[in-house]
Amino acid sequence: MTPLRFTKRDESRMEQEALAHSYYDLPPKPVVSSFHLIPLPFYRTGRRLRFPRFRLAALFSLVAALLLVLYTFLRRYSSPRIPSRFDGLAIVSLASSTSRLESTLPYTLKTLLAQASLPKEVRVYFPENEEYGFSNLDEGGNLDQIFYHPRISVYFVEDRGPAIKFLPLLTEFLSKASAPAHAHLLKQPFIILDDGYLYPPSLIETLLSTHGTSPYFNHRAVLGFQGQRIPSSLHNLDRKHSSRSYTVHGWDIVDPYRVGYLSSCSGYLVFPEYFLPQDILPSIASHPPSLSYAEVAPILNVTSAPRSRLLMDDVWMSAHLSTLHHPRYVIPLPQSSPPVVSLDHPLKVHPSHSTTSCMASSPEERDAALSYFLSAWEAEGEGDWDSTAEWPGSGGGEGIWFVEDQEAEEMLGKSPVWDGWWRRLVVSRMRGMKLLLVSLWWHR
Secondary structure, eight states, rough: OEEEEEEEHHHHHHHHHHHHHHHHHHHBBBBOSOOOOOOOOOOOOOOOOHHHHHHHHHHHHHHHHHHHHHHHHHHHHOOOOOTTTTTOOEEEEEEOOOOGGGTHHHHHHHHHHOOOOSSSSEEEEEGGGGHHHHHHHTTTSSOOGGGSSEEEEEEEEOOOOOOGGGGGHHHHHHHHHGGGGGGGGOOEEEEEOOSSEEETTTTHHHHHHHTSSSSOOTTTTTTEEEEEEEETTTOOGGGGGGTTTEETTTTBBBSEEEESEEEESEEEEEEEGGOOGGGGTTTTOOOOOSOOHHHHHHOOOSSSOHHHHSSSSSHHHHHHHHTTTTOEEEEOOOTTOOEEEESSSSSSSSSSSSSSSSOOOHHHHHHHHHTTTTTHHHHHHHTSOOOOOOOTTTTTGGEHHHHEEEEHHHHHOOOBBOOOIIIIIHHHEEEEHHHHHHHHHOOO
């Protein structure tokens, strides 16, 4: 029998096959990576895995995002501030309590001092019975340094509920403006806000720049960033209507929209002359008033109204503006601006869904406040006094009413012009979280 003969090629091929069989019999060896900081619990097999590359791409994206956020923070707080032509014009007013002195109020004040257009003054009104607690914090050195800022002023006034954010301010300026030498104070811009919120840097500048610049706005319009329409049943609606045109937010719409009453949660712009009858204004009246403007302003007549109506400060304010023929509009925030963020509920972009005021109140009080001013809503809704130009699609005087029947509401065609869902549901929340992170970083 002829013995088998193997050539060198056969021997080489057999050695390779033996090595291959022995390789698969051995336990798998971990991959040796040059990037030793990333553990890769994947083992070499006959197939080539691509999952580790995905992990590297994900890690690279995360690092790039963190570097971008860090760059934004450094640029935000290291770059010099650009002066604005609206600097030092508006007086910002809000009410608070000593329970917020060490919690949310300092954050709110810091966002107001970080505005693109700095306010002339930020006034914080406290009830007079809380002055002792404020003094104790001040003397004990536990008061935040923000309260010593030259633009921050603290006042202690008679407790009239949340309405103290504008009643003392209007009383002071209307009394001073009664003198002919101080008549210019009637045109002093006021921005009414609430504590416990983070406000975008463009809030003051957007309100001042928008007022009077559009052909559809005149000196009578009141502008804000959140408002509600009047329910036809005069009963405050529940949360399920918050996503429709009952509650309108400035970061959800494209065009200005007329509403029944504005909410101080997101701020609104008014002037002292808005609360006086037009026939006694200096531009029309031929002689100085015999009485002080503060004595004839209907909004300051709080003795004839039940105290519960003053608890609904937003309704009280807007109803008197309606009586004096001043339409209210929710205007859109700039596309690059974050929304208003509630510090009580920081994960919610919309600070208020169904309440007519950002302060706590019962449904009965809200309904009573709406019913108390029924004649004002009806006169405006019928368009009896509205002869000014309207923003297209704003609904005119009829737009202040909200029809609870959804089909009827759609048939009227008076809904706001909503922005795209991507901005409303995604971008606004991302920018709101950015505003929250910036405020926390600044406060450290």
